Amino acid sequence: MSSVKKQTQQRANLLQGTLDMLILRTLLYGPAHGHQIGKHIQRTTNDFLQMQHGSLYPALHRLEKRSWIVSKWETAPDKNREFKYYQLTEKGRKQLVVEESKWKQMAEAVARVMWPEAEEI
Amino acid sequence: MKWWQIRKRDADLERELQSDLELEEEEQRENGLSTEEARHAAQRAFGNTTLIREHIHEAWGRAPIERLLQDARYALRQLWRSPGFSIVAMMTLALGIGATTAIFTLVYDVMLRPLPFAQPDRLVTIEEKVAEWSNLYPTLPVSANHFTFWQQHNRAFDSMAIMEQFSVPLGAGGRPMQVEALSATPGIFSVLQVQPALGRAFTVDEAQRGHEHVAILTYDLWQGQFNSDPGILSKTISLDGFPYSVIGVMPQSFHMPSIQTMDTNGSTNHLFSVGILIPLTFSKERLAEEMGDLNYFGLARLKAGISIAVANAELNALQHAIVANLPADEKATLSAEITPFQEKLVGNNRKPLMILLAAVAGLLLVGCVNVANLLLSRAVGQKRQMAVAAALGASRAELVRMAIRETAVLAALGGGLGVLLAAGIVPGMQRYLPPALNFRGFLHLDWLGVGCALLLAMLATLAAGAAPAFMISRTAPQEILHSDSRLTSESPGSRRARRVLVAIESSVSVALVLMTGLLTASLVKLMAVDRGFTTERTVTATVDLPSESYHDNQHRAAFYREVLERMNRLPGVEHAAFTSNLPLMGDGWGDMARVAGDHRPFTQLPLENFRSVSPQYFPAIGLRLTAGEIFSEGDWGKNLALVSEKTARSLWSGKDPLGQQFSRGDPATEKPFTVVGIVADARTISLAKPDPMLIYVPYWYRVEPTAGLVVRTHQDPSEMADVIRQTIWSVDRGVPVPTVRALGGMVADSVANQRFEMDLLLLFAVSALFLAGLGVYGVLTYSVAQRYREMGLRMALGAERADVYWLVLRDGLLPVAIGALVGIAIAFGSARVVSSLLFEVSPYDPVLSAGAVGVLLAVGTIACLLPARRAAAVEPMQALRTE
Incomplete structure (x- = not known):
């Protein structure tokens, strides 16, 4: 039974926390519904990041619970159906700044190890 | 999150996923797929929606509750499938848990529930110990004399009080009702930290002889007997035949536990709770008695932060001071014992x-x-x-x-x-x-x-x-x-x-x-133990003589004599007798017999239990006479006595006890008693142990207002209750007869x-x-x-x-x-x-x-x-x- 368990755990996706940042960043353009957010991230990264719905929706609800985003049912401009639109809150904006700087630090740290500059050797 | 909110959010989520799924499907169709293919593709892209929902549930933080409900539902289904097992297991647990809870409730109520007074942990009882009498009385109630001394000199107590409880007739004429009265020194209110809800507490003046006819009612008595009369404070009630003015009513929350003193020791005759509070007063002679009158229940409130050990040490020191001042013929070794009130009440x-x-x-x-x-x-x-x-x-x-x-x-x-x-x-x-x-x-x-x-x-x-x-x-x-x-x-x-x-x-x-x-x-x-007395066809009754009309021994003895004469004339009655203490209802009055020629200080004398009885007492309960004879009504006024075998052996070992003399108190002033008979040892105080030394004196020598009547009949005693009451009331209608019971029932009740x-x-x-x-x-x-x-x-x-x-x-x-x-x-x-x-x-x-x-x-x-x-x-x- 333990072997079964391990396999499931190996199916890791994005780096933990990165998805949240990407969603917040996407919402900076304006309110969007789940499908749009997923598609946007996928398109912008030239399909490099395949959006897993299994992670996207839980992430959206998690962000909503933390009041970084709020949701509202609205009719889409081009379709006569209602979608659940998410919108960035003030708190979410601040969080985005925090996440961004954290990510930057992280990327720089990783970069320094991977591609060391000459004088540091 | 409440369950209805969960449900609403769940529906919302369902709708969100559905709308996005449809959108995905549409897009796939626009890419040129057939309807069927588009739907499959969309579903593939979304993956397992149930899993997504579960993950979202976890994000909401509702997973544990849902899992719990799910578990309960599942378990119930499982149990439903094997009803036999489920019922047996459930009943077993219900029985065990129910019985344990019930007993726990009883134990908690008796032993742990705090007494209904302020800071109940500071309430303690005080008892005295006299080393010389410890074989018969390991502890004794408090003497008024010692109490007064403690009250003046102690530093460990906020307040202290002594008290006794007894039942008295309330109301005049007709058939008065019995109420339990607590007679206490004024300190009781500060000890218990309660004040009357109406009116006031006793003043120090009212605790003096001649001013003590004031009473405070409990709420229940005030409500039940006086219809919550708001003008009660100016009224006078008849208590024990005397007029008492009501000066207060206790709050509804006040409930006083029954207390035990010498008279009531070991008996369970406080059937009702305290209904009335009156001041306890002492005559000058009483207060001067340095080694007598160990009669009162002592209750005190410890000062904050003073431990029982400290207070006890101080009290023992005070007892030493008392001993130092005792006259030579009363020398005794005194100490005191302090016990938390609750522990004392729980007792054995x-x-x-x-x-x-x-x-x-x-x-x-x-x-x-x-x-x-x-x-x-x-x-x-x-x-x-x-x-x-x-x-x-x-x-x-x-x-x-x-x-x-x-x-x-x-x-x-x-x-x-x-x-x-x-x-x-x-x-x-x-x-x-x-x-x-x-x-x-x-x-x-x-x-x-x-x-x-x-x-x-x-x-x-x-x-x-x-x-x-x-x-x-x-x-x-x-x-x-x-x-x-x-x-x-x-x-x-x-x-x-x-x-x-x-x-x-x-x-x-x-x-x-x-x-x-x-x-x-x-x-x-x-x-099955040999009790030494019989219970067949024997009925007992208790009688409370109002003190006002029966204030001395003569009046009381005359009343009893009259009642006995009428009782013994009744056709069904074999023997009728009075006794100061009914069998298994307390041990009565302890005193020292001084055998002629013994000059030790009285505290060194052996302690015996005395009871005053009428001549027929012995045949009435089948108490066997082993030698001599019983005093008779013809000996009226004479100081004669019967002693138990144990007394005879201890006081006159090796001699013939018959005809020997002893006296109570000072032989110079007290007329001595002559022993006329010896009575077999029995178990009249407790079935579990043989009686201590007993001495029986005639009722004309001393009778208390409260006494027991024993009637042995020829026929079924169950019909006697009314006859006994009527006979007593034919002598005096104002005498309450609180209880009439078969002696056999009392023996059964004692266990x-x-x-x-x-x-x-x-x-x-x-x-x-x-x-x-x-x-x-x-x-x-x-x-x-x-x-x-x-x-x-x-x-x-x-x-x-x-x-x-x-x-x-x-x-x-x-x-x-x-x-x-x-x-x-x-x-x-x-x-x-x-x-x-x-x-x-x-x-x-x-x-x-x-x-x-x-x-x-x-x-x-x-x-x-x-x-x-x-x-x-x-x-x-x-x-x-x-x-």
């Missing part, structure tokens, strides 16, 4: 209650063990199911959860039923409260009891569910899934576990049975508490035995079913049916026998605790111990018989062919 009820609690907890344990056993057999049946779950990736924690959820639901249901059961039982236990503590109103199951039941249900879940859960968590799926289902048998580990459980049940049952046996044997012996304990223990023991038998039966039936083929094989190979029979019997009885030995060891280990409750029975009694083991083995054997017969009835051919 503590131990029986603890034993009951232990016994009922034992019963609960047996119940849990039994349920564990049942669960274990079920666990074996569910092995395959668990193995499948494990193979599909259930973690060990999940397996344990699966295993324990049924137990938890069972315990929750059992606990709920148990609470109902306890709520039903508890009010019925009111009458078993010790009288001193039965003052708080009705006993009922409260939140504390419910909390106790809840805790017990949790403990039961752990106790009963642990073993099966442990076993299941170690499920190795491959092994079980590979093996043939019909061949799966119980693992040796589980079999051992079940045997251990049976042994535990057996040991607790044996201990309970032995305990019950010991108490029953004690009670039987106590009832009512033991009987109650015995009845409960018997109930617990029988239940435990039954459960143990059920446990043995369950284990064995299961094991026989498992070993069906083995039995067939044995018989095919030539084993006789009797051999198989024995095999199963031995298998079943071994754990029972081991458990029985352990149980006896437990019982012997707690012998020290039990022995003080026993009467002429050793806690190691071999016959009873063997009997307890025998009973258990018998029950075990009966439980084994059916499975053994089933095993012996196996048809070898059929058993071997079933594969």
Whole structure:
């Protein structure tokens, strides 16, 4: 039974926390519904990041619970159906700044190890 | 989050996923796929929506609740599928939890519930100790003289008071009603930290002789007898024949426990709670008595931060100071003993209650063990199911959860039923409260009891569910899934576990049975002990003479003489007599007899119990005269006395006691008594021990306002009650006759508490035995079913049916026998605790111990018989062919 368990755990996706940042960043353009957010991230990264719905929706609800985003049912401009639109809150904006700087630090740290500059050797 | 919110959000989520899924589908269609293909593609892209929802649920933080509900639903479904098992297990737990909760409620109420006064932990009782009299009275009530000294010199107490309780006639003319009066020094209000709700407390002036005719009513009396009259404060009531002005009414919350002093020591005659408070006053002579009048209940409030030990040390020092000033002929060694008020009230009820609690907890344990056993057999049946779950990736924690959820639901249901059961039982236990503590109103199951039941249900879940859960968590799926289902048998580990459980049940049952046996044997012996007096066709009554019209000995004696004359003339009456103390109703008045020629200080003299009686007392209760004769009415006024054999032996050893003289108090002023007869020793104070030295003096010498009447009749005494009352009232209609009872009933009542304990223990023991038998039966039936083929094989190979029979019997009885030995060891280990409750029975009694083991083995054997017969009835051919 333990072997079964391990396999499931190996199916890791994005780096933990990165998805949240990407969603917040996407919402900076304006309110969007789940499908749009997923598609946007996928398109912008030239399909490099395949959006897993299994992670996207839980992430959206998690962000909503933390009041970084709020949701509202609205009719889409081009379709006569209602979608659940998410919108960035003030708190979410601040969080985005925090996440961004954290990510930057992280990327720089990783970069320094991977591609060391000459004088540091 | 509340469940309706959850539901709303869940619908919302469903809608969100659906709309996005449709959108995805549309886009796929726009890419040129057919409707069918588009839908499949969209679904593929979304993946498992149920999983997504579960993850979102977790993000919402609702997963634990949902899982709990799901678990409960699942467990209920499982239990519903095997109603027999579920009902037995649930009832077992309900019985155990309910009984334990009920007994706990009783114990809490008696021993732990704080007394209804401010800072009750600072309330203490004070008793005196006189080393010279300690053989008869280990502790004595307080003397007014010593109390006054303590009050002036102590530093450890905020306040102190002494008091006594008695019943007095309230109201004038007709038939007055009896009320319990608490006569106390004014300090009582600051000791208890209560003030009257209406009016005021006693002043110091009112505690002086001649000013004491003021009364404070309790709320209940004011409401019941005076219709909550708001103008009560200006009214005068008749108490004991005297006018008393009402100066206050106590608050509704005030309830005073009954207190015991010398007069009421050992008796349970305070049937009602205190209804009236009056000041306690002392005459100058009383206050001057340095070594007499040890009569009052002492109650005090410790200063904050002063411990009992410190206060006791100070009081002992004060006692030393008193001793130093005692005149030579009153020299005695004094000390004092301080006890928390609550502890004093609980008195010797503590131990029986603890034993009951232990016994009922034992019963609960047996119940849990039994349920564990049942669960274990079920666990074996569910092995395959668990193995499948494990193979599909259930973690060990999940397996344990699966295993324990049924137990938890069972315990929750059992606990709920148990609470109902306890709520039903508890009010019925009111009458078993010790009288001193039965003052708080009705006993009922409260939140504390419910909390106790809840805790017990949790403990039961752990106790009963642990073993099966442990076993299941170690499920190795491959092994079980590979093996043939019909061949799966119980693992040796589980079999051992079940045997251990049976042994535990057996040991607790044996201990309970032995305990019950010991108490029953004690009670039987106590009832069969040679009491030295008879109870057949004998009725007793108590009489309270109002002090106003019967203020001295002459008036009282004349009244009794008249009543006796009329009683003895009645046709059905064989003997009618008065006594200062009815049998088994307290030990009465203690005093020192000074044999002629003895000049020791009076504190060094032997202490005897005195009672004043009328001549017919001895034949009326069948008290045997061994020598001499009884004084008669013809001796009116003479100081004659009868002594018990023990008194005769101690005071005049080697001499003929008849004709000897002794005196009470100072021989210079007191007329001496002449011994005219010797009475056989008996047990008139307590059935459990022989009477101390007794001296009987005639009622014309001294009679108290309260006395007992004993009437032995020729016919059925049950018709006598009215005749007795009418005869007394024919002499004086104003004399209350509070109780008329058969003497036999009083003897039975004196052991009512033991009987109650015995009845409960018997109930617990029988239940435990039954459960143990059920446990043995369950284990064995299961094991026989498992070993069906083995039995067939044995018989095919030539084993006789009797051999198989024995095999199963031995298998079943071994754990029972081991458990029985352990149980006896437990019982012997707690012998020290039990022995003080026993009467002429050793806690190691071999016959009873063997009997307890025998009973258990018998029950075990009966439980084994059916499975053994089933095993012996196996048809070898059929058993071997079933594969």
